[in-house]
Amino acid sequence: MLTREDFAGKERPTWCPGCGNYGILNGVKMALAEHDIPPHEIFIITGIGCGSKLPHYMKVTGYHTLHGRSLPVATGARLANHGLRVMTVHGDGDGYNEGLAHFIHTIRRNVRIVDVVQDNRIYGLTKGQYSPTSERGKRTPTSPEGSIDGPIEPLALAITVGATFVSRGYSGELKHLAWLIGEALEHPGYALVDVLQPCVTWNRGYAYDFYNERVYKLEEEPGYDPSDRTAAWEKAQEWGERIPIGIFYRGEPIPTYEEQVPTLAAGPLVHQPLGTLQPAQVEALRAEIT
Amino acid sequence: MIQKDLTIRIGGEAGMGLESSGAGFAKALTRGGLYVFGLPDYYSRIRGGHNFFSIRIARQPLYSHAEPVHLVLALDMETIRRHVDTIVEGGAVVYDEKEKVPERLRQPGVSFFPVPLTTLAKEQGGREVMRNTLALGVAAGLIGFDPTYMESIIRDNFARKGQAVVDANLRVVEAGIEASRPFQNDFPYRMEAVPDAPPRMILNGNDAFALGALAGGCRFVAAYPMTPGSPVLHWFAARAEEYGVVTKHAEDEIAAINMAIGAAYVGTRAMCPTSGGGFSLMVEALGLAGITEVPVVVYEAQRPGPATGMPTRTEQGDLLFVMHASQGEFPRFVLAPGTIEESFRAGWRAFNLAERYQTPALVLSDHYLAVAYRTVEADALDFDEAQIDRGALLTQEELDALEEPYRRYRVTESGISPRAVPGHPNAVWVSTANEHDEYGAISEEPGNRTTQVDKRMRKLEGMAQETEGPSRYGPPEAEVTFLCWGSTYGPLREAVDRLNEKQPGRANMSHFNTLHPFPLETTASAMERAKRTIVVEENATGQLETLLRARTGRSMGGAIRKYDGRAFTPEYILAHLPEEV
Numbered sequence: 001m002l003t004r005e006d007f008a009g010k011e012r013p014t015w016c017p018g019c020g021n022y023g024i025l026n027g028v029k030m031a032l033a034e035h036d037i038p039p040h041e042i043f044i045i046t047g048i049g050c051g052s053k054l055p056h057y058m059k060v061t062g063y064h065t066l067h068g069r070s071l072p073v074a075t076g077a078r079l080a081n082h083g084l085r086v087m088t089v090h091g092d093g094d095g096y097n098e099g100l101a102h103f104i105h106t107i108r109r110n111v112r113i114v115d116v117v118q119d120n121r122i123y124g125l126t127k128g129q130y131s132p133t134s135e136r137g138k139r140t141p142t143s144p145e146g147s148i149d150g151p152i153e154p155l156a157l158a159i160t161v162g163a164t165f166v167s168r169g170y171s172g173e174l175k176h177l178a179w180l181i182g183e184a185l186e187h188p189g190y191a192l193v194d195v196l197q198p199c200v201t202w203n204r205g206y207a208y209d210f211y212n213e214r215v216y217k218l219e220e221e222p223g224y225d226p227s228d229r230t231a232a233w234e235k236a237q238e239w240g241e242r243i244p245i246g247i248f249y250r251g252e253p254i255p256t257y258e259e260q261v262p263t264l265a266a267g268p269l270v271h272q273p274l275g276t277l278q279p280a281q282v283e284a285l286r287a288e289i290t
Numbered sequence: 291m292i293q294k295d296l297t298i299r300i301g302g303e304a305g306m307g308l309e310s311s312g313a314g315f316a317k318a319l320t321r322g323g324l325y326v327f328g329l330p331d332y333y334s335r336i337r338g339g340h341n342f343f344s345i346r347i348a349r350q351p352l353y354s355h356a357e358p359v360h361l362v363l364a365l366d367m368e369t370i371r372r373h374v375d376t377i378v379e380g381g382a383v384v385y386d387e388k389e390k391v392p393e394r395l396r397q398p399g400v401s402f403f404p405v406p407l408t409t410l411a412k413e414q415g416g417r418e419v420m421r422n423t424l425a426l427g428v429a430a431g432l433i434g435f436d437p438t439y440m441e442s443i444i445r446d447n448f449a450r451k452g453q454a455v456v457d458a459n460l461r462v463v464e465a466g467i468e469a470s471r472p473f474q475n476d477f478p479y480r481m482e483a484v485p486d487a488p489p490r491m492i493l494n495g496n497d498a499f500a501l502g503a504l505a506g507g508c509r510f511v512a513a514y515p516m517t518p519g520s521p522v523l524h525w526f527a528a529r530a531e532e533y534g535v536v537t538k539h540a541e542d543e544i545a546a547i548n549m550a551i552g553a554a555y556v557g558t559r560a561m562c563p564t565s566g567g568g569f570s571l572m573v574e575a576l577g578l579a580g581i582t583e584v585p586v587v588v589y590e591a592q593r594p595g596p597a598t599g600m601p602t603r604t605e606q607g608d609l610l611f612v613m614h615a616s617q618g619e620f621p622r623f624v625l626a627p628g629t630i631e632e633s634f635r636a637g638w639r640a641f642n643l644a645e646r647y648q649t650p651a652l653v654l655s656d657h658y659l660a661v662a663y664r665t666v667e668a669d670a671l672d673f674d675e676a677q678i679d680r681g682a683l684l685t686q687e688e689l690d691a692l693e694e695p696y697r698r699y700r701v702t703e704s705g706i707s708p709r710a711v712p713g714h715p716n717a718v719w720v721s722t723a724n725e726h727d728e729y730g731a732i733s734e735e736p737g738n739r740t741t742q743v744d745k746r747m748r749k750l751e752g753m754a755q756e757t758e759g760p761s762r763y764g765p766p767e768a769e770v771t772f773l774c775w776g777s778t779y780g781p782l783r784e785a786v787d788r789l790n791e792k793q794p795g796r797a798n799m800s801h802f803n804t805l806h807p808f809p810l811e812t813t814a815s816a817m818e819r820a821k822r823t824i825v826v827e828e829n830a831t832g833q834l835e836t837l838l839r840a841r842t843g844r845s846m847g848g849a850i851r852k853y854d855g856r857a858f859t860p861e862y863i864l865a866h867l868p869e870e871v
Contacts, residue, residue, distance in 0.1 A: 011731060040715045045552070048723070055720045056732060061712040062720035063555060064732075065548070066578050072545040076552025076560065077712075079536050080510055084556065084712060105541040262531040270557040270711065272534050274507050274678060281533070282673045285501060289491040290321075290668070 002033040009058040014050075018208075020197030021051045023171030024118055027195075028089070029058055030178035035185050037085055045074045047090035047099065050125045051118035051197070054089050068098025071106040074113050075257075082258045083268040085185065087114040093123050096132040096152045103154075107163045107190050109257040114184040114191050117154065120199035121206055128202035155236035155248055158192045159229060164251035165191035166232065170215050171198065172208050173245065180247065188253045196245065211243065218246030226250045293479045294348060297356060298429050299373055300422065301342035302365030304335050311422035312343030313663060314443050315429075316492055319347055320665045322439040323487025327352040327780075328663035329857075334517070334601040340368050347433075347481050352664065353629070353780035357861040360479045361432060363425040365407070370395050380478045384428050386421070403428075403473040410469060414461040423459055427466015432474060433481040437467050489668050495633040495659035495777070498671065499589060500525040502637020503561060504533055505676035508587070510553040510560035512538040512546040514568055517601045518660040519591040522563035543568035547575040547588065554579075554586045555721075557683075557711035559641045561587035566595050566608045573615045576650055580620030582721045583699070583707070583746070585644035585651070585681075592656040594855045603855030604657035606776055606828040610836065612652055613806050621749045623651040623756075624806035628779030631670050632803050633659065638676040643756055646681035647749045648709055654805070656828070658857035659777035682708045684717070692716040697728040701741055705748030754807040760816055764790060764798030770871055771820035772799040773846070774827060775834050777857065782826050784860035802834065808841045817844055822871070824848040826863060 007029040015021045032042055039060045046052035048067035055062025061084075065073050070088040078086050095103055095117045106113065122140070123129040129142040133154065137146040158166045165187040169177035177195065184191035196215070198207045218224050218235070221244070226232060232249035258264050266272055277285070300308055309330045316328035325348045332341040346355050359376040362369060364385040374383065379399040385391060387404035396402060405428055411420040423444075430437050444459040493501075500522045503511075513523040527537040536553075540546040546562045553560040562572065569590045579586045590612060594605035613624050623643050627633040636653045644651035684692075689710060696717040700707040707728075710717035724732040725739050733739070760773070764786045774782050779801045789796040800816045802809070817823060817838075823846045825835040830853045835846050848868040852858055 038715065039718045040713060043556070043712045053732070056722070059718060060720070061718050063552075063582070064720060064722035064724065065551075066574060066723055069544065069548045069575065069578075072540065072548035073552035073555070075538075075545075076510070076512065076549035076554075077556045078552075079538065079549070080553035080558035080560070081556040081711075081713065101541055102545055105545070261536055263534050263536050266534070269509055269534075269536055269553075272509070274509065274559070274680075276507075276676060276678060277505050277533075277673060282505075285504075286491060286668070286671075289493045289497065290489055 002036055002038060004029045004033050007032060007039060007058045007060060009056065011056055013057045014053065016201050018198070018200040019050070020120060020171035020195070020199065021054065021118060023174050023177060024051065024116065024195055024197060025054055025057055026174055027169065027171070027177035027181055028054070028087070028116070030174070031181035031185060034178065035182050037185065042085045042087060043077055044087045044089060045070045045077065046088065047094035049091040049094050051089065051091050052094065068094050069102065070094070071099060071102040071113065071115065075106060075109070075111050078111050078113065078258055079261065079264070079269065081268045081270045082112070082264060083271065086112070087116060089116045089118065091124070092117060092119040092121060092133045093131045096154055100132070100152070104157070104161050107158055107161045110162070110164070110189045110254055112189055112256045112258065114181065114193065116181065117192070117194045118197045119154070119194050120197040120203055122199050122203035124199050124202055153237055154194050155192070156233055159233045159236060159249050163192055163249070164189050164254060165247070166236070166249040167192060167247045168194045168196065168245045170196040170211055170245045172211055173215065176217060176245065183247065189256050196243070214241060214243040215245050216242055218244050218248065293360070293481060295346055295352065295356070296360040296433065296479050296481055297344055297346045297358060298361045298363065299342050299344045299359045300363040300365070300425060301340065301369030301373060303338050304332060304341050305337040306341070306365055307419055307422045308341050308343045311426060312345060314447060315426045315440065316345050316663050318439040318443045319345070319435065320490050320492040321442060322435060323484030324348065324481060325350060325352050325665040326492060326663065327355050329355045330661055332602050340372060342369065342373070349484065354784050354860055355662070355857070357859045361429055361477070363429055365421055365425065374400065382432070382473070382477050384425055401473070401476050405469045410465045411462060414465040415458045420459070420462045423462045424466045427463040428470045430463070431467040431470025432477045433479060435481060436483045437463055439483060490665050491668060491670065492663050492665045493630060494661050494663045495627070495630060495655055496521045496591070496661065497525065498630045498633035499627070499637045499653065499655065501671060502634035502676065503587070503641070504529070504535070505673055506638025506641040507559045507678045508561055508641060509534060510536050510550060510558045511563065512540050512549040512560070513563050514540055514543045514546050516565045516568045518593060518657045519563040519565045519568065519589060521660070522589060543571035544575065547572040547586065550586050551575060551579050551584050554584050555711070559645070561589060563589040563591070565591050565593050566611070567598070569608070569612065569615070577616035577618055577620065578723050579650045580616060580622065581618070581723055581725070583648040585648050587640045587644050587651050587653065589653045589655065591660040592654065594853065600855045602657070604828065604857050605853055605855060606656055606778070606833070607853070608654065609775070609805060609829070609833040612654055619743070620746055621647065621649050621753055622806060623649070623753065624654055624804070625651065626654045626776040626803055626805050627659070628776055628801050628803055630664050630666050634671045642679045643753070645683065646679060647753050648681065648706060649749060654776060656777050682706050684708050684710045689714040689716050695729065698730050699726060699728045699742065699745070701728060701745050704752055705745045706752070750807055757804045757807050757809045759804055759809055760800040760802045760813055762798060762800055762816065765795055766798070767819065768795055768798040768821070770797045770822050770824060771816070772797060773802070773823055773825045773834065773838065774799060775802040775805060778826055778828065781858040781860050782863060785863040788860060788864060805837065808837065810841055813838070814842055817842060822847040824850060824868065824871070826850045826858065828852050828858065
């Protein structure tokens with residue numbers, strides 16, 4: 001049985017004291033340990049941003065890639081080796097701005113990826129600019145008069161474009177977050193875990209006290225049925241005095257992309273024999289052009 | 291009169307099936323023992339406009355198209371208007387008898403053969419679109435080419451559509467032959483089949499590159515459609531299941547290359563076919579592959595830019611861009627095949643080079659090479675030579691035996707670090723797009739930065755040993771030495787032949803098929819022997835010339851450049867020689 005310690009890294013995080021990323025890092029480790037997935041069987045692909053440095057701070061197979069591009073890298077990795085569990089971890093600027101197209105296309109393909117989005121509703125590493133989940137009117141260095149852009153609603157968007165597992169965690173609710181990531185790991189398809197993450201340096205209006213007062217768990221909400229897609233879509237837009245966390249939508253699993261690629265029926269691509277062409281194959285290929 | 295070579299041009303609107311019927315005819319001619327160079331010319335539109343397909347035929351190998359046309363098959367009047375001036379003395383136009391050809395278009399010395407193209411296509415084939423096959427049947431009749439070879443192609447191409455379709459096409463060819471009879475005595479050019487010729491193949495550069503890539507173990511192809519690169523994705527998609535390949539039509543080129551990088555990172559041979567615009571979008575990820583040392587292959591078939599430029603035309607305008615694409619510095623290969631044979635070879639070599647040096651390998655083709663069909667000998671594609679060398683990829687046993695923590699970016703003399711792929715308990719590491727230390731951890735220490743840059747750049751020493759060319763064609767000593775790269779090989783080779791036919795020792799040429807790392811020593815010695823150098827390339831600024839001057843420190847003796855979107859012809863080159871030559 002694995003424990004969190006099996007994922008302990010050698011480097012100390014560069015995150016600010018109190019950063020929500022600590023909770024997310026612990027949540028990832030706890031979920032992997034609880035679900036008995038050792039460091040070499042999970043491939044964590046991240047984008048660019050404070051939170052995307054996450055795999056450097058644990059023991060895991062990881063690839064810290066480009067801003068906004070973790071999902072296509074993860075898609076390629078899954079298609080080439082669907083024996084590996086694949087998780088992406090990246091921020092809201094990374095996933096919902098620069099990588100928004102990939103977010104939508106990865107969902108509609110249903111590639112089996114656990115997509116953890118560190119949603120602090122602000123740009124951290126580049127110093128406090130407004131993000132795609134910042135509220136309208138947000139004053140930041142790039143929106144000194146208040147941002148005119150309306151925010152993206154990632155959960156509602158994910159439901160709309162066909163995700164079958166859509167959830168939200170909160171970095172201040174560690175056990176709940178670890179449970180969510182674990183459920184996402186078991187989901188046979190794309191699974192979104194958007195995480196409310198206080199940025200204690202650049203977004204003090206959304207610190208722990210803001211969320212602690214407001215978040216509530218959908219699992220404890222009487223009558224909430226996560227298999228009801230329409231209700232989930234409505235719930236995904238609830239934001240105010242009460243902010244729901246938990247599994248918003250869990251639909252019937254649909255076939256993953258990789259399950260439907262005929263070549264992959266023979267096993268992970270990378271494990272299929274790689275050799276020069278057989279004489280009969282060369283013969284057939286020559287015949288096509290003769 | 292048996293011609294040395296002759297060109298048939300079939301023209302009409304987009305949607306008339308000119309390329310498919312033209313390619314079929316080119317294959318029939320190849321089966322008939324003749325050598326063909328087939329060039330489609332089309333606009334970026336689905337219907338209408340003016341498209342044509344030129345089929346140059348000879349009894350000796352051809353490397354290029356040529357300007358003189360002997361027979362024009364006009365499926366519309368626009369074809370006559372546009373091409374009548376290119377027809378040689380004694381040549382002819384076949385046109386639909388329902389059209390009226392104005393007197394001003396009737397050139398002296400050119401015959402006009404009215405044929406009931408539409409009526410016969412409908413009568414014999416049941417469909418007006420079969421005028422293309424009918425016209426080609428007329429052409430076969432006029433040049434005395436045995437229609438049996440066309441019939442064999444029809445059987446192969448249409449069998450899956452049913453016997454009725456096969457029969458209809460056969461009737462149309464037969465009707466075309468019949469319709470040519472009244473005109474045969476008025477058309478002097480003949481190109482009869484060579485029945486005892488050995489079997490040969492016909493293919494274009496895209497096909498050849500795809501075949502080479504498959505032979506080289508390419509198992510993952512991700513792309514976003516863009517002329518002229520997308521046929522490589524189509525080629526693989528059609529054969530994916532049979533050859534164990536995964537193909538992905540991605541949402542954009544950024545996704546395509548990042549998918550390929552993900553696939554290559556975990557150990558699959560992966561590539562992205564594209565053109566310059568798509569490659570522009572891939573540039574950031576190219577740098578990711580550079581700094582994280584991922585062996586990814588990109589096939590860039592150039593077309594004239596910038597931006598959309600001329601989507602269905604050709605140019606060699608991306609050389610310096612591809613060589614330098616990305617912020618920062620990292621080693622890369624830039625291969626620029628010049629022929630079908632070299633396209634095949636670049637296909638499999640690119641994967642070996644990328645994996646051996648754990649860095650991107652770029653194959654630079656262009657529209658002309660990518661889409662032009664050429665007859666080659668049966669042994670032109672050397673499948674036996676196509677071996678798979680995965681370089682310093684750690685085996686399962688080596689990973690099992692690993693005792694110390696794995697260092698993905700270990701500093702070595704060659705700059706190549708033994709490479710693991712994710713999935714082994716002894717090789718658990720994180721790679722990053724940031725500068726990193728030997729273990730993959732982010733590091734901004736000045737000493738480490740220098741060490742890692744040096745490590746990566748040291749790979750260039752080994753890579754330089756892999757560089758091939760420039761290859762010489764023509765006599766060792768000549769009055770003029772032409773320098774060229776990529777697809778300019780074909781037209782220039784013929785220009786060299788023609789110069790030497792007139793006066794032996796007049797010209798030779800050096801062709802570059804590897805531009806980076808640059809083959810410095812062989813180039814220097816080639817230039818040492820050259821009396822006068824002329825750089826021939828399809829761009830406005832002289833990109834090869836710039837490179838040659840930068841690398842060798844020598845000035846060139848002249849340049850022939852073309853950037854109108856059309857490939858060089860031998861005639862164009864000869865007409866544009868500097869006056870003193």
